[in-house]
Amino acid sequence: xxxxxxxxxxxxxxxxxxxxxxxxxxxxxxxxxxxxxxxxxxxxxxxxxxxxxxxxxxxxxxxxxxxxxxxxxxxxxxxxxxxxxxxxxxxxxxxxxxxxxxxxxxxxxxxxxxxxxxxxxxxxxxxxxxxxxxxxxxxxxxxxxxxxxxxxxxx
Amino acid sequence: xxxxxxxxxxxxxxxxxxxxxxxxxxxxxxxxxxxxxxxxxxxxxxxxxxxxxxxxxxxxxxxxxxxxxxxxxxxxxxxxxxxxxxxxxxxxxxxxxxxxxxxxxxxxxxxxxxxxxxxxxxxxxxxxxxxxxxxxxxxxxxxxxxxxxxxxxxxxxxxxxxxxxxxxxxxxxxxxxxxxxxxxxxxxxxxxxxxxxxxxxxxxxxxxxxxxxxxxxxxxxxxxxxxxxxxxxxxxxxxxxxxxxxxxxxxxxxxxxxxxxxxxxxxxxxxxxxxxxxxxxxxxxxxxxxxxxxxxxxxxxxxxxxxxxxxxxxxxxxxxxxxxxxxxxxxxxxxxxxxxxxxxxxxxxxxxxxxxxxxxxxxxxxxxxxxxxxxxxxxxxxxxxxxxxxxxxxxxxxxxxxxxxx
Amino acid sequence: xxxxxxxxxxxxxxxxxxxxxxxxxxxxxxxxxxxxxxxxxxxxxxxxxxxxxxxxxxxxxxxxxxxxxxxxxxxxxxxxxxxxxxxxxxxxxxxxxxxxxxxxxxxxxxxxxxxxxxxxxxxxxxxxxx
Ligand code: SF4
Ligand code: SF4
Ligand code: SF4
Numbered sequence: 001x002x003x004x005x006x007x008x009x010x011x012x013x014x015x016x017x018x019x020x021x022x023x024x025x026x027x028x029x030x031x032x033x034x035x036x037x038x039x040x041x042x043x044x045x046x047x048x049x050x051x052x053x054x055x056x057x058x059x060x061x062x063x064x065x066x067x068x069x070x071x072x073x074x075x076x077x078x079x080x081x082x083x084x085x086x087x088x089x090x091x092x093x094x095x096x097x098x099x100x101x102x103x104x105x106x107x108x109x110x111x112x113x114x115x116x117x118x119x120x121x122x123x124x125x126x127x128x129x130x131x132x133x134x135x136x137x138x139x140x141x142x143x144x145x146x147x148x149x150x151x152x153x154x155x
Numbered sequence: 156x157x158x159x160x161x162x163x164x165x166x167x168x169x170x171x172x173x174x175x176x177x178x179x180x181x182x183x184x185x186x187x188x189x190x191x192x193x194x195x196x197x198x199x200x201x202x203x204x205x206x207x208x209x210x211x212x213x214x215x216x217x218x219x220x221x222x223x224x225x226x227x228x229x230x231x232x233x234x235x236x237x238x239x240x241x242x243x244x245x246x247x248x249x250x251x252x253x254x255x256x257x258x259x260x261x262x263x264x265x266x267x268x269x270x271x272x273x274x275x276x277x278x279x280x281x282x283x284x285x286x287x288x289x290x291x292x293x294x295x296x297x298x299x300x301x302x303x304x305x306x307x308x309x310x311x312x313x314x315x316x317x318x319x320x321x322x323x324x325x326x327x328x329x330x331x332x333x334x335x336x337x338x339x340x341x342x343x344x345x346x347x348x349x350x351x352x353x354x355x356x357x358x359x360x361x362x363x364x365x366x367x368x369x370x371x372x373x374x375x376x377x378x379x380x381x382x383x384x385x386x387x388x389x390x391x392x393x394x395x396x397x398x399x400x401x402x403x404x405x406x407x408x409x410x411x412x413x414x415x416x417x418x419x420x421x422x423x424x425x426x427x428x429x430x431x432x433x434x435x436x437x438x439x440x441x442x443x444x445x446x447x448x449x450x451x452x453x454x455x456x457x458x459x460x461x462x463x464x465x466x467x468x469x470x471x472x473x474x475x476x477x478x479x480x481x482x483x484x485x486x487x488x489x490x491x492x493x494x495x496x497x498x499x500x501x502x503x504x505x506x507x508x509x510x511x512x513x514x515x516x517x518x519x520x521x522x523x524x525x526x527x528x529x530x531x532x533x534x535x536x537x538x539x540x541x542x543x544x545x546x547x548x549x550x551x552x553x554x555x556x557x558x559x560x561x
Numbered sequence: 562x563x564x565x566x567x568x569x570x571x572x573x574x575x576x577x578x579x580x581x582x583x584x585x586x587x588x589x590x591x592x593x594x595x596x597x598x599x600x601x602x603x604x605x606x607x608x609x610x611x612x613x614x615x616x617x618x619x620x621x622x623x624x625x626x627x628x629x630x631x632x633x634x635x636x637x638x639x640x641x642x643x644x645x646x647x648x649x650x651x652x653x654x655x656x657x658x659x660x661x662x663x664x665x666x667x668x669x670x671x672x673x674x675x676x677x678x679x680x681x682x683x684x685x686x687x688x689x690x691x
Contacts (some may be wrong), residue, residue, distance in 0.1 A: 036446055082576050083185035084298060084304035086340070090321065095313065105284060105303075105312030107168040107183035120189025146311060146321070148298040148336035161583070188575055190583035199584045262661040299576045300615045332571050333641055334634075350571055350639065350666050397665060404659025450659065458661030482688055483586070483646045486662060487623045488654030506586060507646060510685050 004028045010057040011045050012050060018092040031061065034073070073155045074124055081121040081151040087143035088115045088122065093129050116144060122151065158429040158539035159184055160235075160522035161191035162301050163532035164280075164308075165539075173543055185302035188258050192523065197542070200503045200517040201505040211516070211548065218475070218499040218514045219560030225473030228253035231464050232479030232501075233429025237527030238536075240550035241432070241439045244477065247558045249452045252470065258479065259428075260448040260463030263408050267437045268424050268447045275413055275424040278391065280307070280533045282427070285314035289387040291328040294353065294397020301532075304427070305340065307392065316389075326383055330356060331397060331429070346380070353401040357407075357408045360384075364415055372490035382485045390422040395511035396429075425533050430478075431522070432529035468492045475499040478518075478550065500551055519547035527551070564608050565670040570598070570618070570651065572644035572665050586646075593607075594677050595645035600671065602631040603640055604638075606646075608673055615674040618642075620667065623650035623687075625679045640671065646684045 001081045007028040015023045021030060030036035038057060044050045083106075088094060094102040094113045101109035107120040108116050126131060131140035132154065143152050157169040161184075169191065170182040202214035209217070222228050230248050233241050234257055248255035259267055269275045283290070290309045298306035305311055310327050312314050316322045329341040330348060339346040348356050359369035363381035371377050382465040384390060392413070402409060428434055437447035444450050449462035460466055464481060467487060468474075474496045482490045483506060493511070500512035503520045519525040524545035528538045548556075578594040585591065598618060600610065610616055612631040617624060625647045643647045644664060652664050 054375070082185065082189075082298060082302050082336075084187065084302040085183070086311055089311040091305040095320070099313075103313045105307040108191065116183065117183055120184055120186040144342060145342075148340055186645040187579045187583065194583045194585065196691040198587065260660050261656075262664070265659075265661075296573065299579070300574050302576060332639075333573065333636075335573065336576075350569055400661070400663055400665040403657050403661045403663070427648075460656075460658065463660035465656040465660050465662055482651060482685075484644075484664070486652040486664070487650040487684075487687065489656075490649065491690075494688050507681070507685055508687065511689055 004032055006060060007031055007057065010053045010060065011041065012047075014043070016043060018042050025058060072127055072130045072137075074127070074132070075153045075155060076122055076124065077151045077153065078121045079082055080149045081124065082146060082149055083117045083120040085090070085117050085122075086146040086148065087152060088113070088117060090142045090146040091115050092140065097129070099126070157542050158537065159188040159191065160520070160529070160539075161185075161188035163428045163431050163433060164301050164303055165431060165529060165531045165537050166303055166307065167537065167539075170544060172339055174185070174373045175358055176543075187302055188502065194504075195520060195523060197442070200500075200502050200515055202517055203515045205513060214516045216560055217551065217554050219497050219557045220252075221473050221497050221514055222251060222475060222557065223561040225471075227467075227471045227473070229464065229471040229474040229496075230255045230477070231434040231474060231481065232477040233257045234428075234433040235431060235478030235521070236436070236440065236522050236550050237525075237526055238432065238529055239336050239374055239436045240477070240554050241436045243551055243558065244556040245443050246487060247554055247561075248450070250558060251561060252453050253482055254449070254451045254453075254462045255440065256449050256462060256463075256464050256467065256483070257433065258430075258484070259433065259437060261465045263394065263426055263428065264310055264437070264448045266394050266409075266424070267428070267434070268441070269406065269410070269440060270424055270426065271441045271447060274410070276417060276422065277425060277534070278423040279427070279535050280309075280531065282389075282423075283391050283412075283533075284308045284312050284317070286316050286389040287314075287391045288317065288324060289326045289328065289383060289390040291330065291390065291392045292337055292341075292427075293330045293394055294332075294399070294401060295329075295395025296331065296337045296397075297393065297395075297427060298336040298340065300395070300422045300429060301427060304393075309391070310340070326387075328380065328383075339432055346376070350499060351401055353398055354405075354408050357412050361408075361412055361415060366421065378557050384416060384422075385419050387420050387422070390416065390420065392424050393427050394424060395427045396500055418486060424549075428532045434532055434534060435530040438530055438534065468496065470475065471496055473497050473499075475501065476508050476512070477501045477554070478503075480506040480508045482511055501550065503547070516553055517547055518550040518553055519545045521550065525549040565672045566605060566608055566638040567668060567670055568604075568638060570640045570642050570648070570667055570669050572652075575643055578643045578645070582616070592678065592681060593645050596625070596627040597630055597643065598627050598671070599630045599632050599641040601636050601639070602633060603635060605629070605631065605671060608671065610671070610673050615673045615676065615678050617672050617676075618651060618669045620651055620669045622652065622654055622667070625650050625684075626674045626676050628678055641654045641670075645659045646681060647679060650684060650687070650691050
């Protein structure tokens with residue numbers, strides 16, 4: 001899991017505000033939440049002395065920016081997943097959207113579930129319904145704490 | 156919708172897209188169930204006698220010959236057979252006047268017998284989902300062995316009286332010698348015991364329930380557990396192989412604990428059986444004889460440990476193994492004994508046992524290639540259909556044809 | 562270097578082992594998931610045993626070579642092993658009065674191995690041998 005501090009250490013730390021935010025710390029938070037991109041920090045790109053930092057930052061953020069991560073930052077490690085469906089049944093969105101299926105321990109029946117087990121491993125669809133998504137996001141962790149194998153991770 | 160015969164939960168909400176002999180896509184199958192479906196074409200058994208391939212009819216007659224020519228026959232396995240095949244198996248044992256047994260004779264049989272005899276209260280998985288507020292997994296790691304156990308029934312789903320699910324409405328208690336994946340989920344509900352320490356843990360728990368201070372390191376945690384169990388409205392104990400092997404033949408301590416819990420509140424026992432229809436065999440034999448395993452039909456009905464595979468290997472002169480792999484599971488020294496007995500192996504797939512058999516008879520995979528019925532680990536009867544065509548014989552037909560031939 | 566440590570081996574089932582078993586027990590995948598033993602890192606250091614390297618497990622009942630997995634969490638005197646044809650070679654063949662076998666627990670000696678992990682074919686041959 002990447003932390004804000006790790007990102008901050010790789011920024012210019014000048015609080016120049018060119019990214020549109022008041023501090024480099026705020027920008028680090030923005031990067032982690034994927035509201036900002038590295039390109040928003042122009043000094044980092046343009047000034048040669050930051051070259052090493054830029055390289056480090058790209059490396060650090062690569063998993064967050066990779067195609068694997070959904071828009072909520074969810075990464076599913078297929079190779080670890082048991083397909084047990086614990087996360088599917090525990091997810092509060094599934095419980096609310098699919099009361100006759102996943103909420104009572106069965107496969108989804110409503111077409112509105114966001115987590116489901118396909119080919120023996122979990123899959124996330126309709127990611128915009130996840131509680132970690134969007135402006136009103138909350139730090140839900142129902143699909144993490146119920147997993148026997150740490151197959152779901154958020155970055 | 157299809158059924159999964161990957162374990163004794165017999166999940167019934169499976170969707171499978173099967174094209175050209177291959178699985179294209181499945182929904183709701185756990186990883187283990189998916190592998191079960193996916194392996195349909197792998198390591199299939201072929202009919203053979205003494206290592207040379209023969210036609211199926213020839214294999215069946217050769218098998219009948221092995222059985223008919225022996226004095227002390229053992230029919231063993233049956234956990235991966237349909238109820239119909241199990242029923243035919245018991246009839247065959249009667250006809251041959253021989254011994255019939257399953258793996259429960261050296262593991263969980265005593266607990267299952269007490270459940271079937273009504274000595275331990277029990278309930279269905281659906282009751283668990285609807286009402287249970289305390290689930291105890293004892294020497295049991297369903298996350299690995301019955302992957303959908305916790306999500307379908309015992310911990311995560313909402314139920315009639317359990318509308319708030321696991322967060323507020325349910326407790327998971329895991330008693331095990333290692334921090335298993337199930338223990339990982341139970342977090343603070345995990346009680347780590349020493350190898351063979353199950354009896355000691357029971358005593359401490361009994362003392363706690365009796366209002367005494369338990370003689371354990373973490374007294375507070377044990378006292379808390381006592382309070383939780385006493386306050387439970389609907390408790391369930393899932394017994395796994397760890398518990399059965401640790402207790403051996405001595406169930407007295409466990410029986411008094413179950414008794415005590417039921418004086419205080421309500422606690423059921425459900426065994427975590429591995430093969431999809433282990434419960435079916437135990438019930439079938441129990442209905443006919445009053446015993447769940449190790450029965451001899453030589454003179455009427457005899458039962459005892461001497462008719463369990465571990466001991467009877469010394470006495471038998473022919474064995475038929477159906478849907479099981481004792482050569483892989485039994486201690487090496489016993490597997491060697493097994494290899495010396497003329498053997499018929501009936502199975503869908505090759506394994507170490509079919510490798511050492513004199514005669515091999517292949518069968519269709521139940522739930523995938525042939526329909527039938529089975530009992531879930533909680534005793535509920537389920538009927539399933541085939542969803543793919545197959546030329547293999549159903550297991551019941553193989554056993555019935557042998558019955559005609561002997 | 563060479564030495565032996567005495568451990569109590571506890572067997573267990575893991576889902577990836579079950580998956581590989583379903584997919585074919587003669588496969589390398591099944592062997593990788595089954596022919597292994599989880600050892601306490603601190604305990605076996607002196608034996609020269611390394612993570613991922615083969616070790617000999619032996620007792621009065623049998624001997625197998627499996628891959629060592631070293632765990633950081635201490636569990637002195639105890640080792641964990643998937644229950645499989647490999648563990649069965651070491652399980653006690655003594656049958657209790659009640660017919661019950663102790664397949665979950667046995668004592669064994671661990672030492673560094675200079676040979677390859679035992680294959681399922683070798684186990685099959687041993688069972689068949691007179
Ligand atoms: S974070 Fe919460 S809402 Fe989002 S998928 Fe996981 S459990 Fe569901
Ligand atoms: S992600 Fe975890 S909880 Fe969800 S199905 Fe996979 S193993 Fe089970
Ligand atoms: S839990 Fe058992 S029955 Fe259900 S899908 Fe998995 S293997 Fe099949």
